[in-house]
Amino acid sequence: MTTETFEPAPSYVIANAGPYAIPFEYEGGSEIVATVTKDDLELSLVVDTHFTVDPDARATGGELTLTDTAAASFAGWVLRIGRATLIEQGWAAQGGARERGLEAQLDRQARAIQDVARGLALLALDVGRALRVPPSTGAVNHFDRDTWAGRLVGIGNDGKPTPLELAPLSVSPGNRIISYAREIEFLTPEPEVEWLEALGHWAPGDGGRALYARVDDEPDHPGKFQTADGGWWELRSQIIVPEMLGAIGDGLTDDADAINDAVLVRNRVQLLGVYGVASPIHLGRFTNLIGPGMMEDGLRLVASGACLLAGEDGNSGYGLTVQDLLVDGMGIASKCIVLGDGITQAIGIQNVRVRDYEDVGVEIGANSDQLTLDRLNVTGARNCSPTGWAVTHKGPGPIYAVNCELSSGRGGGIYSQAHCTLVNTRVNFFATGLIRFEPPTKNNFMNLVGVFIENCGNVHKDDPVPAGSPVAILCDGLLDPSGTTSGGIIIEAPQKMQAAWASTFAKAANGGCIIFDARMPWQGNDGNRDLEAMEVAGTGSGSFIEAQRGPWRYDDWSKVQTIGRFDPQTVGPPFRFDPRYADLLWEADFSTTAGWSVPGTVSGLAVGPDGQSLVWTCAGTGASIYRDLPASVVEGYAGRPLFLLSKFTHTGSGEVFVNTRLSKPPAPTPPAPDPGAILSKMAAAQSWQGSVYGFNKTSFHCFPAFLDAAGTLRVSGGHDSGMTASTAGITWHSAELWALG
Incomplete structure (x- = not known):
């Protein structure tokens, strides 16, 4: 070879x-x-x-x-x-x-x-670069600033560079301007000199120009120098820039120490350019960190643990503000901004852009009050963690976000555990979910006002759709044994509600609730996943979804596979709506048994003691009663969703599966002119199972269906198991059929 x-x-x-x-x-x-x-x-x-x-x-x-x-x-x-x-x-x-x-x-x-x-x-060819040698090489000395600044370079007898000490210089009363701050250590100023102005920190013109004042005692912060005569000189400036403390500002050099030193010198720190950061920047009480602009250079986080960090101990973040800053996680930093459990109140983040985080863009700990996010823009790295979030909020203190945008991540948009309000905020293009609220105590609410909620289930419209069953809006409550609602999400005057690639658009679970303004039509799925519009999960947990101030509808029903599935509840219907924007098509008259059909497994059908309910005893499987509504009941409502709402009570200790349904009656023989209603977008209804959810309970049920064509419609209710026999007593209190949209 x-x-x-x-x-x-x-x-x-x-x-x-x-x-x-x-x-x-x-x-x-x-x-x-x-x-x-x-x-x-x-x-x-x-x-x-x-x-x-x-x-x-x-x-x-x-x-x-x-x-x-x-x-x-x-x-x-x-x-x-x-x-x-x-x-x-x-x-x-x-x-x-x-x-x-x-x-x-x-x-x-x-x-x-x-x-x-x-x-x-x-x-x-690469002008300005130095010859690189392995760390194990001992023959070449590196020129670190602490050793060489302000010194001459000489060649020793061994042929190696060696620093030569300068004789202390004298500064006269008329000579208060010096080349660079590190020169101060070698000066012996005259007693009359009270101020020294350095034209840079490491070299003239490096951005570290600063004024130093003679002081009697050593300052308790890093902005200081001691002259050759033992005197102390303190950095004096209303606004500190990191270059005054030695930052290079090239985006590559780790400037974390210089920025941290700047914060210790003054509360108000101005960032002028781009700074590499490989460790946390610690922000204290009343720190005001100002960048060159949210779309300009700022901080480059070049290590996993690098971040802006506040609230490491009690009250340490009080009065903190960060503004006009770009924080770039570079696809490396795990978290970009961390407001820990020690932050208290009067915290503000304004005109800040966070991009390319790996796990969390902004993490908010146990704040107590008054945390405001104004024009916060958070974008995940292209390959960020699928379990991460753009913003997480622990609480119990509230946050207030206005004019923000959370977009593009393989994880989720915002995750909160405490009261919060988002106004005119866009949340879009997250693969696992847009909004998740988990209230830790009762009566905690997430308020979404004038929001854009769109594009759940994918990171970018041109990407392949990832696996999974993402929920766009999820409120997951406490699962209180008493079955009462624990907290929820309130959506008012939204500017957009679009599912895109979601599997479920809105889900209330385990005692959580979602209340939304229904004046704007929802937008459906782009066809990559079967879309379920709504889900109420957690039987008897107190969960519900409620549509207010409008006729809930989709702009294109063909992009909805299932209207929803609603687990029965004990404190009210699992789906609720404003009756002013819905049509009541039929209400059961339970003062008589006339018109109700009874199978052989139903015994003793009668009007209840209150004169407004039907009662019977189950005697086997499929112990439900039913009646067929004429086509005239639903005439003119094709293309709209129907909701059957029923209320039951069951007695006894025998197993029972209580449920209510809408269906098309079996075809008669010979065929009738009315072939029956054509229904679609239905899901299997969850029954109230006595042995699992409790006996002798009152339960509220909702069964939705989409009416494709009018016709005879069957309404049924009772013990609907075809495999398990029951001996329970059932009372059917009410049944109503509504059309929305």
């Missing part, structure tokens, strides 16, 4: 896992190096962790394939492939583990020389 002229690999823009061609020779996959770059950030990939090489043995060329995780995390980044030949000598003509032929050894040396030559050529 001969070694040809080195042919470098082209730069690739990552669009998928590959493979990406390796056009040069290599000894094995371990000698292939790969880096990814985006803007000014460069990261090294690790073989077997981020990519594999095929073939993995000696070859004249091959292919590099990214792992699925790396391909998703670095989509759009630039991939560069290189080689780092292991330099070793393995020809001894004596056998052994490293033995190789002379030609193979010469090939290896030629490749190593190519690698070194190419590296030096690139270094010469």
Whole structure:
């Protein structure tokens, strides 16, 4: 084998896992190096962790394939492939583990020389970069600022650079301007000099221009210097910029320490450019952190634990404000803004953009009061966690969000456990859900006013639809044994209500409730999943969904597979609506048994003692009574949803399955002119099972169906199990048929 002229690999823009061609020779996959770059950030990939090489043995060329995780995390980044030949000598003509032929050894040396030559050529072309050496190399001293700032570079007897100390300089009363702040340590100012103005921190013009005042005692914050004569000088400025404390502001250097120092010097800190951050920025009481604009440069979080952090202890976040700032998680940071359990009140986040978080965009802990989000824009990383959220809110204190936008994440939009209000806020394009509210105590409510709720179940309209059964709006309550409602979501005057890829649009469960303004039609599914419009889950839990101030409807019923399923409740109907915007088509007259059909498993059908109910005893399976309503009852209502509401009480300790239904009567023989109503978009109704949910209970039931064509309609109620016999007594108190839409 001969070694040809080195042919470098082209730069690739990552669009998928590959493979990406390796056009040069290599000894094995371990000698292939790969880096990814985006803007000014460069990261090294690790073989077997981020990519594999095929073939993995000696070859004249091959292919590099990214792992699925790396391909998703670095989509759009630039991939560069290189080689780092292991330099070793393995020809001894004596056998052994490293033995190789002379030609193979010469090939290896030629490749190593190519690698070194190419590296030096690139270094010469890349103006401004320094020669990089391994940390284990002891022959070259690095120039750290703490050692070299303000000192001359000399060459020692050993040929190595060495710092030369300067004699202390003297500053006269008329000479109060110095080149840079680090120079202060070497000065001996005259006693009359009270102020020193530095033109920079590390060098003149580096953005750290600042004024220092002579003080008697050492300041208790990092904005200070001690001159050669032992005097102390304190940074004085109404507004502090991190460059005054040594920040570089290039987006690559870790400026976390400088920013944290700036916060300790003054409450008001102004960020001027873009800052790399690899650890938390700690924000204290009354800190006012101001960026260059929510669409401009700001903070780049280049490590998983990097974030803006407040509220680590009691009251530590009181009066905090963050404004006009971009916080970029870079697809690396787990959480971008964390307001911990110690935050209290008067907290404000205004004109802040959070993007490319991995797990949580903004985490709000146990705040007590007055936390305001104004124009907060949160977007997840392209491959963020499917269990994450754009905003999480623990409470018990409330939050108030106005003019915000939460969009695009493989997880959810907003998750809250306490009272909160969102006004004119958009929540869209989240794969697992848009809104989830879990009130920890009774009478906690999430208020959504003038909101845009849209596009649940996917991250982007051009992406393949992920697996799962996402719920767009979910209120999951306490599951109180008393069966009372624990809290809920109130949606007022929404600007848009669109399901898109959701499996269920609105779900109230375990005592939670959802109350919505029905004046605007809902928009359905785009056809990728079967859409269930509503669900009330948790039999006897107190859950319900209520439509107010309008005729609840969809703009296109063809995009709805199921109107809903409603578990029976004990405190009222599981689905409620404003009767002013609905039509009562039929109400049962339970003062007589006339018109009701009785199967053989029903015994003793009679009018109840109150004169307004029907009572009977079950004597087997399918012990339900029924009647057929004439087609005239539903004439003119085709294309609208129907809701049958019933109320029952059952007695006795025998097993019972209480339910109510709408159905098309069996076809008569011979066929009648009326073929019966055509119904669709129905789901299996949940029964009240006595052995599971309790005996001797009063239960409210709702059965929805979509009327495709008018005709005779059957209404039934009672013990509806066809497999389990019952001896229970049943009282049917009321039955009403309504048309909405």
